[in-house]
Amino acid sequence: MADGSDKTIAQGGAEFRGTNQTGMRAQNERVVLTLIRRHGALAKAEIARLSDLSAQTVSVIMRALEEDGLLLRGEPQRGRVGQPSVPMTLNPNGAFFLGLKIGRRSSEMVLTDFLGNILERRINLQVYPDYADVLRFALRAASDLQETLPKEAQSRIEGLGIAMPFQMWDWGPIIGVSPAQMEPWRHHDIQAELQAELPFPIFLQNDATAACAAELAFGTGSQPASMLSFYIAYFIGGGVVMEGGLYAGVTGNAGAIGSMPVPDAEGELRQLIDQASLVLLERALEARGIDPMTLWRTHAQWDIPDDIRNGWIAQAGRAIAHATHAAISVIDFPVIRIDGWMPSPIRAALVARVEAELAGLDFTGLERPVVQEGTVGADARALGAASQPLFRRFLTGLTR
Numbered sequence: 187m188a189d190g191s192d193k194t195i196a197q198g199g200a201e202f203r204g205t206n207q208t209g210m211r212a213q214n215e216r217v218v219l220t221l222i223r224r225h226g227a228l229a230k231a232e233i234a235r236l237s238d239l240s241a242q243t244v245s246v247i248m249r250a251l252e253e254d255g256l257l258l259r260g261e262p263q264r265g266r267v268g269q270p271s272v273p274m275t276l277n278p279n280g281a282f283f284l285g286l287k288i289g290r291r292s293s294e295m296v297l298t299d300f301l302g303n304i305l306e307r308r309i310n311l312q313v314y315p316d317y318a319d320v321l322r323f324a325l326r327a328a329s330d331l332q333e334t335l336p337k338e339a340q341s342r343i344e345g346l347g348i349a350m351p352f353q354m355w356d357w358g359p360i361i362g363v364s365p366a367q368m369e370p371w372r373h374h375d376i377q378a379e380l381q382a383e384l385p386f387p388i389f390l391q392n393d394a395t396a397a398c399a400a401e402l403a404f405g406t407g408s409q410p411a412s413m414l415s416f417y418i419a420y421f422i423g424g425g426v427v428m429e430g431g432l433y434a435g436v437t438g439n440a441g442a443i444g445s446m447p448v449p450d451a452e453g454e455l456r457q458l459i460d461q462a463s464l465v466l467l468e469r470a471l472e473a474r475g476i477d478p479m480t481l482w483r484t485h486a487q488w489d490i491p492d493d494i495r496n497g498w499i500a501q502a503g504r505a506i507a508h509a510t511h512a513a514i515s516v517i518d519f520p521v522i523r524i525d526g527w528m529p530s531p532i533r534a535a536l537v538a539r540v541e542a543e544l545a546g547l548d549f550t551g552l553e554r555p556v557v558q559e560g561t562v563g564a565d566a567r568a569l570g571a572a573s574q575p576l577f578r579r580f581l582t583g584l585t586r
Contacts, residue, residue, distance in 0.1 A: 229272055
């Protein structure tokens with residue numbers, strides 16, 4: 187079995203190199219911020235070595251970033267010879283970001299600091315995502331969250347990212363509402379309408395891709411250079427990391443694995459979305475006379491019958507294993523990450539089931555990937571939404 191755990195994102199590689207030519211300070215600032223985010227506290231000499239920038243250029247950049255409130259100066263570290271080095275770290279209060287997650291059963295907005303810590307959140311449970319209601323919630327939540335910051339910090343909100351399923355208007359019959367109720371999503375542009383009302387830039391990304399972005403930006407432990415991410419919520423979706431960066435594709439919908447045909451228990455081909463989504467768990471609870479909203483009130487613990495839970499894990503695990511097998515025949519992903527809106531014990535059981543199902547598939551001519559649990563959890567889509575302005579305005583080399 188191939189072990190992809192040691193293939194981490196290139197550090198100090200070409201995507202993190204700077205230039206000493208004039209007129210490129212903005213790009214060089216992004217290089218410095220990205221390196222400090224990746225490595226933690228760094229001194230001038232270390233940044234110069236990792237970036238190929240001159241010590242003088244790094245000094246100018248770090249001074250400017252400190253003056254802008256984006257970096258904090260640490261305590262001098264004395265070595266054996268020469269002047270003590272001064273490590274610099276990211277200032278948590280240097281910038282703030284808003285992330286709006288639009289789901290089928292809930293909408294949520296979070297306020298994060300420069301390090302990706304969630305400071306505040308607002309949640310709206312919903313029977314379905316009515317366009318007008320979601321827009322009203324988003325405007326109200328943005329105003330409320332802005333007011334939670336001190337007056338002097340409110341101008342440091344650098345943008346709002348939206349994470350939502352694309353082509354929402356197609357989901358009416360699947361989520362149990364009429365097509366007419368979802369039709370406003372076809373004729374309105376929520377990104378444009380929020381931009382018209384709010385003073386900072388608005389960004390938009392597919393929700394499963396955003397969850398993958400959160401894993402890339404805020405996940406713990408070493409990050410693989412390439413991976414396929416599965417994120418399971420009302421529907422299952424995916425994201426792709428290639429050569430250390432998030433790959434969204436030409437239309438922004440790369441990793442749309444929910445549409446992948448995979449065999450069910452009888453060998454019939456059905457889309458992954460119909461075999462590994464939480465909507466199946468919801469329907470099973472409804473059939474048993476159990477309130478399905480218990481799944482959406484909290485992700486931390488579900489009080490559901492064992493046979494329903496285990497049946498879903500078995501079905502989803504088999505389907506995800508077949509989707510993985512098909513995906514790595516196209517791109518040799520060394521790592522598969524699985525995360526979602528679910529208690530961590532269920533996520534662990536699902537990963538174990540996928541591993542067991544993969545063991546029974548034929549990998550002749552292929553390298554079997556490592557299957558891992560995601561490390562961000564239920565907040566991945568909202569955090570991924572908030573990461574969009576962070577990626578676009580402050581970092582480099584994390585998108586493809």
